[in-house]
Amino acid sequence: MAQTLELDGLYELHAALLEERQILVASVRKLRETRRQKGTFVLGDGSEAGPRFVAVQQQIDVVEAVIATLTGSQA
Secondary structure: OHHHHHHHHHHHHHHHHHHHHHHHHHHHHHHHHHHHHHOOOOOOOOHHHHHHHHHHHHHHHHHHHHHHHHHOOOO
16 A cells, blocks of 8 residues: 555656656747747757756656666566
């Protein structure tokens, strides 16, 4: 029972991290599109989101590895 609750929590965390990654990507796309429309786009717009994106992806990888370990499956 406790392992089921732990897995449920990990699945929720995984879903939240995936959502955060999607939000980051969407916000950078929106920023770039808005700046293109205004004619103010420069190469590198949105690059400040890069480190956050990498951190979120690393967290996703860790959570997936823990889930795989707990369920006994190979990722």
